Amino acid sequence: xxxxxxxxxxxxxxxxxRGAFGVAYLAxxxxxxxxRVVIKVxxxxxxxxxxxxxxRMRFDREIKALARINHPHVVHVSDHGWxxxxxxxxxxxxxxxxxxxxxxxxxxxELERAAKIISQLGSxxxxxxxxxxxHRDLKPENVMLQSASDDEFAILIDFGIATVEDSRTxxxxxxxxxxxxxxxxxxxxxxxxxxxSDMWALGVVAYELVTGRRPFLDTDMLALxxxxxxxxxxxxxxxxxxxxxxxxxxxxxxxxxxxxxxYTHAHEMGKAFLRAVLEGSRTPPVSRPLTELLERCQELxxxxxxFRNPDSLRAFFSIVELKAGQQCIGWGARLELDQLLNCLxxxxxxxxxxxxxxxxxxLASRYRDDYRGQQCQRLGDSLKRLLEQAPAAGR
Numbered sequence: 001x002x003x004x005x006x007x008x009x010x011x012x013x014x015x016x017x018r019g020a021f022g023v024a025y026l027a028x029x030x031x032x033x034x035x036r037v038v039i040k041v042x043x044x045x046x047x048x049x050x051x052x053x054x055x056r057m058r059f060d061r062e063i064k065a066l067a068r069i070n071h072p073h074v075v076h077v078s079d080h081g082w083x084x085x086x087x088x089x090x091x092x093x094x095x096x097x098x099x100x101x102x103x104x105x106x107x108x109x110e111l112e113r114a115a116k117i118i119s120q121l122g123s124x125x126x127x128x129x130x131x132x133x134x135h136r137d138l139k140p141e142n143v144m145l146q147s148a149s150d151d152e153f154a155i156l157i158d159f160g161i162a163t164v165e166d167s168r169t170x171x172x173x174x175x176x177x178x179x180x181x182x183x184x185x186x187x188x189x190x191x192x193x194x195x196x197s198d199m200w201a202l203g204v205v206a207y208e209l210v211t212g213r214r215p216f217l218d219t220d221m222l223a224l225x226x227x228x229x230x231x232x233x234x235x236x237x238x239x240x241x242x243x244x245x246x247x248x249x250x251x252x253x254x255x256x257x258x259x260x261x262x263y264t265h266a267h268e269m270g271k272a273f274l275r276a277v278l279e280g281s282r283t284p285p286v287s288r289p290l291t292e293l294l295e296r297c298q299e300l301x302x303x304x305x306x307f308r309n310p311d312s313l314r315a316f317f318s319i320v321e322l323k324a325g326q327q328c329i330g331w332g333a334r335l336e337l338d339q340l341l342n343c344l345x346x347x348x349x350x351x352x353x354x355x356x357x358x359x360x361x362x363l364a365s366r367y368r369d370d371y372r373g374q375q376c377q378r379l380g381d382s383l384k385r386l387l388e389q390a391p392a393a394g395r
Contacts, residue, residue: 040159042089063080074156092158095144108211119273120154124266188200207236244276313335325355356383
C-alpha cells in the first residue's frame, strides 16, 4: 500500500472531504511525534492558475499572514508547500470535536449558547482581520466546537480560500468568485470580498443559529448580486419570538446591504449580540403601566434636539457621562427610538431600566426651566417607582 506523503514529512491517513476549491486530508507530522494535522490541497478553479508567478507570491504572502494569527478561537496554520503536481497545500492544526453544523442538529439552538458561539467567532474574525486576512467562507461547517470542563469553545477553521488585503493600498486584487453561496455578501458575490463580507457571513450564521434556517434562498443571492439594494428577509424575531429586539437589531445590522453600515469590527458585533441575548433574558415584565410610560418617553424624546440622530445623542450621552446610553446607540444614520428604549430598559446597576431613568433625570436637569424638563422629571419619578419593583440587574 502506497502512503501519500507531502514534503516527505506529512503522511496522509485519510481524506476528510473535498469541495470545489480543495481537498482536505487527515495526516501525521512525522517531524513532530506523529502529531495529527489537516492538510488542505487547493484545486485549480476559474481565474486561478498555480504556475503563475503572481499567484505563488500571493499564496506565500497569505500563508505568512495566516501563520501570524495566534488566537484561541482560530485554527493554527503551521506550514505550507507544493505537491509534486504543482498544487499548493496548507498545513493546519487538527481540531477534534464536532462541527457547528452537526451541533445544530438541523434546528435552532438555545439562545445563550448561540450568543456565546457568535461572540467567540466575532473575536476570532477580528484577529483574522487584524492580520490582514479575509476568511471568505465562514459557515457552520467551518466552525468546530470543543468542550473543556463546563465550557464550550468555537474554533474557526479552513482557510483554503482566504485572501490577504494589501496593506499598502487597502484594496484587493480582483478575486475569483469563491465561497459558499448562501453565506456570501453582495460585494463578495460580485467578486470583491472585503473584511465586511465576513461580517455578513457572521450575521447569516447568527440568523441560522437562532431560527434554524438561513435568511436567504438561492434566488435571493442572484438578486443581491445584481441589485443595488437589500433583499427583504423575514425578521428573525418573527421566527423566534423570545429573541430580544436588541439581538435582532445586531443581526440585521450585520446583514446591511451597504458594507459601511455593518459593524466595523467583528468582535464588536459578537459582544453586542451576546450582551443583547443575556440582558434580554432578564428584561422586566412589560406591564400595561410600563408600556404607557415608555410610549410617553418616545413622544417626549421626539421634542428634543438631542434626539435628532445618533451622533447628536451620542454627544449628549458623553456630556452627561451616561455610558450605558452610549452603548445602546447604533451606528446607522437613523435613530431608532424603540430599540434605544428597549436597550436602556434592559440595563442597570441597581435595577433594570436605571439608565432610562438616569436619561430622564439628565434631561430634567438640563431643561429645568422648560416644560419639557418638568415632564421628564415627573416621567422619570414614575418610571423609577415602577422599575425598582423589577429584579436587580445582578451586575
